[in-house]
Amino acid sequence: MTSLTRADVEHLARLARLQLAPEELDHYAGQLDVILQSVARVSEVAADDIPPTSHPIPMANVFRDDVVRPGVRRDDIAAAAPAWEDDRFRVPRILDEE
Amino acid sequence: MTATHDTVPFAEAIAAFDPVLGLETHVELGTASKMFCGCPTMFGGAANTHVCPVCLGLPGSLPVVNRTAVESTIRMGLALNCRIAEWCRFARKNYFYPDMPKDYQVSQYDEPLCFDGYLDVTVETPDGPREFRVEIERVHMEEDTGKLTHAGGATGRIHGADYSLVDYNRAGIPLIEIVTKPIVGAGALAPQVARAYVTELRDLMRALGVSDVRMEEGSLRCDVNVSLSRPGEPWGTRSETKNVNSLRSVERAVLSEIERQAAVLRDGGRVIQETRHFHEDTGRSTPGRSKEQAEDYRYFPEPDLVPVAPPRDWVEQLRATLPEPPAARRARLRAEWGISDHEFQTLVNAGALDLVEQTIAAGVDSAAARKWWTGELARTANDRGVELAALGVTPQHIKRLEELVGAGSLSDSLARQVLEGIIAGEGDVDEVVTSRGLAVVSDDAALLEAIDAALAEQPDVADKIRGGKVQAAGAIVGAVMKATRGQADAAKVRALLLERLGVSE
C-alpha cells in the first residue's frame, strides 16, 4: 500500500468539493493514511470467486406505476433556497460545460 | 469564439483516412411520470412546479423505478435486436454540477438493461441503395438533469455569464441512452450512415410509441464521436461533438469532423481527445473547455434501488407488442403499392408515408392517395416551410374529396381549392365546399345560360365553330369557366356547347 501524500489529499478534496486549508492537508493526509492502512486488509480475503454484496437483503423488481402524484409547492422550496430568482434557483457562475 | 480551422476537403480526407464513428443517442421517454418519482413529465410547465423531494434530491428522499420506463427500454432493446439482461442494477455516476440535484446521476454502468444488438440502415448512393448494419453496444436507463439558463453574459451561453438559474422540472425525466459499437467501413458514406442511423432510430422510437423523439425539442439528442486512422493502422483518438440538434447536423458534424481531423493529421499533429460544440450556422464545431484528465465518476451500484431482473415471460410479452419494424414496413408497402424505389423514396422524403398508408386504409385508391400527398400537399407544405402532417389535412379529408370528385361534384381544380380552404382552417371538406360555393355546376340549364351568354359576347367565335373550326370552342369554354369561377365541368361545357351549335366533334 502506497502512502497517501498531500497531493493525493488535495486531489480528493477537489473531487469532493472541499476547500481544505493548507495546514489541514497534511493533518488529513496523516489521518487518512492510518485509516486506509487498516482497512486495506479487506483485500486479504476478497478472493475472485466471492461475489460482492451491494444489497444486504436480496430483492428485485420493485417498481411503481407510471402515474402522476402531487409534488411539493414551489413556495416551500423557494423559501429554503439560498438564492432564488425568476422562479428558479440562482447559482454562481459555472466555468465548466458538462 | 470563432474557430479558424484548417480543413482538408472531404474527398481528399476520405481518400487518405478511414473514419470510425460512434453515436450516442439519448431518448427522453414519453411516460406520464418521471423515472423515479410521480412528478409529471409534460413539457412546458412553469419553472420548478413539476418537482418533489425525490427529483429535487432533498435529504432523505428515495427513488422508486417507473415500471413503464423499464418496459419501454426493454421494447427499445428488443426492437434493436438486443439481448435483455437477466439481472442488472442501477449505478451512481458521481460528479458535481448545479443541474444535478443529488450531485450524482442514477444511471447504469457495467450492467445495462439491453446490450449487443444492431440496426440495419439503408443509404442512398449513386450506385443504388447500400445497407449497413450498425451494431448496438448497449441501451440503458438514466435520469435527465435540470435545465440551466445563463444570465448576465452577452450570448446566453455559459461563457461570460455572471450567474445561472436552474429549473428542475426536467430533472428525473427518464432518459434512455443508446450507444453504438464503433461503426467501421463506412468510408465516404460515413456522414450519411450516421444520419441514416439516427433517422431510422427516430422512426423506430416513434413506431414503438415510447417518445416524441423530436431533436428540436430535445427528446432525441445525439453526440457524435469520430476518429480517423490511416488504412491498416490502429484507430485514432476520437473527439466527441455535442449540440447536434437535427438530422442534417448529424451528417454535417461527421463530415466537418473528418475534414478537421484530416487536416490535423496531415500536418503531423495529434488529434486531442476533447468534447466539441457543433454550430448549426457554420456547420463546424469549436472546442469545449479542455479537461486535463477524464472525469472520475466513481461509479458504484445504486444502493437505494434493487436489481431489475426481467422474467423471460415478461420480455416475451413485451416482444409481442412490438410493431412492424419501419424498414420491414417500408419494404412491404413499396411492394404492395408496386411503385419504384425512387417514387417510394420521394414519398418518404416528403414525410408522406404514414399519411398515404392511412389514406389508403380509409378506402382511397393507392395512386390517388399518393398523388394528393406527394403532389399538391407536399408542394404546399414545402412552400410554407412546414411538415406535411402540420397542414391540418387528414386522410379523412382526402377520402371525402375523392368521393366528391368521383361523383362528379368536384373537379380536380376545385378539389385543390377545397384543400386551400381546409388548410386555412375554414372547416372540413363539406363545410368549405358550402362556404366557398365550390360545387361543380352540373345543372345543364345553368350551363346553357352561361354558354349562351358567352356566345352572345363572342359571335365571331360561334361562327367559326359552326364553320367547322371546333378548336375554337376553347374560347367559349374558357369564358364559361371564368363566368362560373371554375366550377363548371369543362368537358361537359364543351359537349353542351357543340350540341347547342349543332356541331359534332
Place this chain on the structure above:
Amino acid sequence: MGLIGADLVRQDAATLARAMAEGEVSSEEVTRAHLDRIGEVDDRVHAFLQLLSTEALDAARDIDRRRAAGEQLGPLAGVPIAVKDVLTMTGVPTTCGSRVLEGWRPPYDSTVVERLRAGGLVILGKTNMDEFAMGSSTEHSAYGPTHNPWDLERIPGGSGGGSAAALAAFEAPLAIGTDTGGSIRQPAAVTGTVGVKPTYGGVSRYGLVALASSLDQAGPCARTVKDTALLHAAIAGHDPRDSTSIQAPVPDVVAAADEADVRGMRIGLVRELRGEGYQAGVSQRFDEAVAILTDLGAEVVEVSCPHFEYALAAYYLILPSEASSNLARFDGMRYGLRMGDDGARSVEEVMSLTREAGFGAEVKRRIMIGTYALSSGYYDAYYGSAQKVRTLITRDFEAAFAQVDVLVSPTAPTTAFRIGDKVDDPLAMYLNDIATIPVNLAGNAAMSLPVGLAPEDGLPVGLQIMAPPMADDRLYRVGAALEAALVDRWGHLLIEEVPAL
C-alpha cells in the same frame, strides 16, 4: 393506580398508554410533565436540539379530544416521543447535527414521523446526534455534545446519543434512533436503555437523511423491551416510497415480548466478539447474563464467525463510500448553508467553501476516504473488496443461524468513556462499533438491552442479541425473558439506578 406529577416521567410507555386509555391521566398532562422535566435537566444533558413544546401540547390536546369523542386510537396514542434529528419533519428544523443544514425546514415528513403521527404519538422534539450520524459518542455534533445522565462528563454513545440520553434522563419514554454501525445499540448499552436495529428494510428510510444507504435503519428505543416492541410495531412495515423496504408482514414483536420464553432456544456466543479488547466489567456482566439465559432454559453454545475480524475494515470502506455520494448534495445550491457567494466566485468555489465550512472534521475525513475508495484504480482493492467481505460476513451469519436461533455478544467493548477521551483518535473511536457492525453489513436485526453495571466504574453494560433477517421477533422473545429475570433479581429495571439529575 393513579399517576401523578413527577411519577409520570418515570413510567414506561405501556403504562402511560394504558393509563390514558383508562382515563386516569390525559396526554396533555403526560406531555406537560415531560416538557417540564426537559426544562429541568436538558441544560445539563443537552439531549435535544429542537424542542416542540407548542406543537406537542397541541398534538396532545388533540389526542385527548379524539379519545373523549370515542375515537379508536392506536396502542401508543398520547405517549410522548423524541425523534433523532436525522428524520425529516415538515416545517421543523432538521439539522442532522450539522451546520450545513442549520435552519433547514423540510417540506415533507419522513415515513417514520408520518406513522408516529398516525399512531397518535406526541413528538416532543428532535434529538442531538453525531454529525450526519458519523460517530460513536455524539461529540461530533456541530451543536455540542450530549451528556450521559449516568455521569455528565461521559459520552452517551453515538451517533444517537441524544435519543438514548433523553430516555435515560426520563425526558421521554420513547425515542426513535437510527443505526448504521451501532448508533442505536451502542448508545443504548452505555445509557442502560433498550434499542433495536430492525432487519434492513424493516422500517422505511424515506425521509431518513442517508448516511450509508445499504446500512442505515431507523429503529425503536425505550427503557423496556416491551415498550421497544410497541414502538417497533408502530413504525415498521412496507413503504412503497422506499424500494428497499421489505414487502412482508412485520413479525409479531409485541407477542414475542409478551411470551418472553427462551425454553428450548439455542443461543450462540460469537467467539470473535468477546475476550481481549473488551473491558473486564463488560465481559463479566455479559457472562452473568448468558448464565441467566441458560437458567431460563436456553441452550448456549459457542459459534465462530471467522470473518467478523474484517468487519470493521469493510464497514469503514463501505460507509464512507456511500456517504461521500449521499453527502454530495449538500453543496449550497438548493437548501442549507451557502458560503462565499460574493457574486464573483465560481460555483465550484462556492460549493467547496460551503462544504468546508459546513462539515466537521469527521465528516470530511469519511468523505475523503469514500472518494478514494471509489476512485478509478482503487475501486477493486477497496470498495469492491469490502463488498466481498460483506458476502463472507453474511455467510458466517447464515452458517451460525443454521446452528442457533439467536447470537449474543457484548454490545460495546467498553462502558461510557469520558468526553474528549477518543475524539482526536478516529481509529480508537471506530473500535466502539466492533461488535455492532457485522449486523449492519449482513442486514439482519439486533437489540441491545442493559444487563448490569460494570463493577469497576458503575456504568451500564449492554448485551447484544442478534437474529436472522426477518426474525426480529426473536430479539424480543429473548430480550424480554432476560429483562424479566434481571428485574426479578434486582427488584427494578437497571435504569432506576441512574443518579438523580
